[in-house]
Amino acid sequence: MLSGLLLVPLLVFMPEKGLWTRWRRRRQNMLRVWMEDALKALYNCEYKGISCDVGGLAGRLGISQDRVLQVLQKLRDQSLVKTEGEQVLLTRLGRSYALRIIRIHRIWESYLANETGMAETDWHRLADLREHELSMEEVNALAGRLGNPVFDPHGDPIPSATGELPRPKGMPLRDLPEGKEGIIIHLEDEPPEVYAQLVAMGLYPGMVVRMLEKDDKRLRFEAHGEELLLAPLLSSNVTVRALEEEDRVFDAGLSLLEVPLGEEVEVAGISRACRGQQRRRLMDLGIVRGNHIKPLFRAPGGEPTAYDVLGASIALREEQAKHIFVKRIQNDK
Amino acid sequence: MTNSECKSCPVHHEAHLRALGIDMSRYDFVVALAGNPNTGKSTLFNALTGLRQHTGNWPGKTVARAEGAFAFGESRYKVVDLPGTYSLLSTSTDEEVARDFILFGKPDVTVIVVDATRLQRSLNLVLQILEITDRAVLALNLMDEAGRHGIEVDVRGLSKALGVPVVPMVARSREGLPTLLQMIDEVATGAYRCKPRRLKMERRVVEEMVCSLEEKLAEVFPGVPNLRWVALRLLEGDQSMMEAVSEGHLGAYEALPESEPEEVLALAQELRWQLGTDFHDELMESIFSEAAKIAGKVVRMEGKKEAFSLDRAIDRVVTSRLWGFPIMLGLLALVFWLTIVGANYPSAMLSGLLVERGHPFLRDLFLSVGAPAWLTGLLIDGAYLSAAWVVSVMLPPMAIFFPLFTLLEDFGYLPRVSFNMDRLFKRVGAHGKQALTMSMGFGCNAAGVVATRVIDSPRERLIAIITNNFALCNGRWPLQILLATVFIGAVAPAHWAGVISAAAVVGVAVLGILFSLAVSWALSRTVLKGEASAFSLELPPYRPPRFWETLYTSFIERTLIVLWRAVVFALPAGMVIWLLANVHVGGLPLAEHFIRAADPVAMIFGLNGVILLAYLVAIPANELVIPTILMLTVMHLGMEGVAPGQGVLFELEDAQGIAEIFTAGGWTLLTAVNVMLFSLLHNPCSTTIYTIYKETGSAKWTALATFLPIGLGLLVCLLVALVAG
Secondary structure, three states, rough: HHHHHHHHHHHOOOOOHHHHHHHHHHHHOOOHHHHHHHHHHHHHHHHOOOOOHHHHHHHHOOOHHHHHHHHHHHHHHHOEEEEEEEEEEEEEHHHHHHHHHHHHHHHHHHHHHHHHHHOOOOOOOOOHHHHHOOOOOHHHHHHHHHOOOOOOOOOOOOOOOOOOOOOOEEEEHOOOOOOEEHHHHHHHHOOOHHHHHHHHHHOOOOOEEEEEEOOOOOEEEEOOOOOEEOOOOHHHOEEEOOOOOOOOOOOOOOOOOOOOOOOOEEEEOOOOOOOHHHHHHHHHHOOOOHHHHHHHHEEOOOOOOOEEEEEEEEEOOOOHOEEEEEEEEEOOO | OOOOOOOOOOOOOHHHHOOOOOOOOOEEEEEEEEEOOOOOOOHHHHHHHOEEEEEEEEEOOOOEEEEEEEEEEEEEEEEEEEOOOOOOOOOOHHHHHHHHHHHHOOEEEEEEEEEEEHHHHHHHHHHHHHHOOOOOEEEEEEEHHHHHHHHEOHHHHHHHHHHHOOOOEEHHHHHHHHHHHHHHHEEEOOOOOOOOOOOOOOOHHHHHHHHHHHHHHHHHHOOOOOOHHHHHHHOOOOOHHHHHHHHHHHHEEEEOOOOOOHHHHHHHHHHHHHHHHHHHHHHHHHHHHHHHHHHHHHHHEOOOOOHHHHHHHHHHOOOOOOOOHHHHHHHHHHHHHHHHHHHHHHHHHHHHHOOOOOOOHHHHHHHHHHOOOOHHHHHHHHHHHHHHHHHHHHHHHHHHHHHOOOOOOOOOHHHHHHHHHHHHHHHHHOOOOOHHHHHHHHHHHHHHHHHHHHHOOHHHHHHHHHHHHOOOOOOHHHHHHHHHHHHHHHHOOOOHHHHHHHHHHHHHHHHHHHHHHHHHHHHHHHHOOOOOOOOOOOEOOOOOOOOOHHHHHHHHHHHHHHHHHHHHHHHHHHHHHHHHHHHHEOOEEHHHHHHHHHHHHHHOOOOOOHHHHHHHOOOOOOOHHHHHHHHHHHHHHOOOOOOOOOOOOOOOOOOOHHHHHHOOOOOOOOHHHHHHHHHOOOOOOOOHHHHHHHHHHHHHHHHHHHHHHHHHHHHHHHHHHHOOO
């Protein structure tokens, strides 16, 4: 009886498959959602320079091929796409429509990442819902409040309000030559399962990796002093570019959490996983590359810990300290 | 505005200042006071302005502002104290307020207060301010502390490196103040021309990008002095700056006709894509590395750093496993004891003056001039009496509690309490500083809610605001003590009565703390899950508190504001209470109708109609609950000779007399227990509700903070009634 009562709200409010979410999705004009999703998918193909056909679209959108044809017909009627043989191409109008949706999606992801406490793996899903609901005016106002971000939290460039987007850069991780270093500039957030796996491995845009060895079955590379393995198929979801001489690199071997009380160390950087207000706060307090920091004492419960930063005592919890990377100070004398 | 012909003319922007809430009609120059927290900025502000100051909030913001004035030579100066910040580049409201004031208000002089013992840290803010304005004076404060710690600062070298005057001083003893005034005057009148140091980006490619944007800006806006700052802001995506450029005017400068401001924005957008996501990090790194360079040149340390060892020694004791908590509980108990004991006498005096003597006097006065009875009843028995009651019961404890609290804060101890308590509060999804706002709530919930401003993380601040009401405030203690003595003490053996009734009161307060923790936990995992959260806690250096200043500011900023709000709400409530008892419909007072209708429902919760009505009408202040219950019970029972008049609030000196009235009103032990619980768990008073609305700016959170405790209270009372029944 009691468990039955508990089950009802679960059925209604379960994320993704709950009745409420389903009802919400249905309520939004389904056809429009598919049309917008199709435009987005087509734009992605175009951006990456791969061809897109009906089968591929059906896979990406998770609907039947018949339905895709119906959606494409509708798009053709509004001159948003044109077909050339098997290939589906965007018209100028379609491209600007797609860029609008992408802008909304990526701004919303930036908002979730910087201004809310939502989990990283939820951003994409939530943005997929919101992108069909928000107007361009609302999003531009939101972007203004966020400091007009030009990259989303996955490292994707955000189309400007006037619909510009820079040319794609970089290469898939598997193209990075052995022994060479590269910087991750993008993590593909679709499909979500792969993205979750990449996040779980600790990869993030801005991370420096060094290719150790690669063959058909797996890639072996180094990041943060750790050796990681990845199947070549998954590695196409990681985009890198070669490291340049003046690039800012921080060596993220040691986290502040591991430094014993009383040892003064040098800040190497703050992990990309620490975002928004928290990140800026730490930097304002002087936790910036090159400055020194020293754990002083801990609270009676073992946490938080007070640190000396440029002469002031600042207390941080474990979850902040673990995102701060430091270097031991060498005693040359 | 910047008239190159007139070097001694003010440069401030009057229209913008007016929008920021500053009226310049009676002043020649405006001086902004900026600086890190804990650098003695407010001490300097007080030294500059004396008592010619007033405090308030920035327009549309919950950020406190103080402004004052001074005269020097022939000129009158207005001084505006900006919020203490570490930086101007982040998105916090404090920083936005400070940044906008310097940028758009264009103060004639910005005085940057700097801690001489931590120069390198302060230089971060200094360099940022010097990017915006070229009219600044550096007040190098706390030179005495620096001397004690063996720190020497090359003042001339610093002035040369920064390009602005540097005045070494000790604000506390007014040392260096005349020189500071002199330098403010020289910069304001243009006698001293600053040549502020401008930043360079560390990486060459980035520096080139900033320069290229600056050049593009110069094509469109020739002659604007701080284009580099504009360029940096554009590269950070600052919305207000982008709008200013796109509309074609930067401050008072117009874009050249024929030029294309949109091209600037397009270039900025292009550069930002090239810069990647790290620009803010790089900017901060460049600033700090510049600060390190300057500090390395001008600061000399004698001896070892161990000079700060006194602070460390105190910290080791007050945060130790052994002593941390006993010291904390001991100090809190002392503060409460001083408050309760110390408030008795002034409370009795105020009550004698305002209630026992003032009330009959005003009543007679009204009657003697022939005022109609209803008017006398409404204004004197209703409005005046309830306001007088609130003042006499509320003022003395707050006037003792808040200054004591502020003294501990000023000394630097309270942040250590947050530090010690943080782990517990982290477990329930809250901030360690909530320990402080909760303690403050024991004095007054409205003040506790205002105090949550110290929590600089949105989610944790909301949690602290919503749960503050679970701290049993000063206005509710008398009711707890009365009922515990009369009902709970009475059922205990005589020699244990005192201890058991005291334990009951403390038990209710502890229950409140438990509820506050449990509700924090639930909120952080449900409705507030998605709110942003950040943590950092500064442990400022210990400093001897400034006694008189503390008394003055805590009285003005905490006590009087809360008292004023309470009185404003008590006046109409007094009238309502009087009307309910005196307006008759169908032969019975309105209150009687309500009591009879509510009785059956209230009984289910182990309460009665009188109690519900009393809580309904005494919403302005919990202090009014006991007298209202007494008045309504006497009226309901038609008792003669007890009350001074129909609808007139009263209280009896001896507990026995009160006990008789309650028993006659049908109260049992269950009623008393449930009233004690309901007194802990009901809506905040109207002053607190209003304050919550002011602080959150949201009807949704205000409603949650109001109705959640009532719901819990009714639920708990129902459960107790069921168990007891």
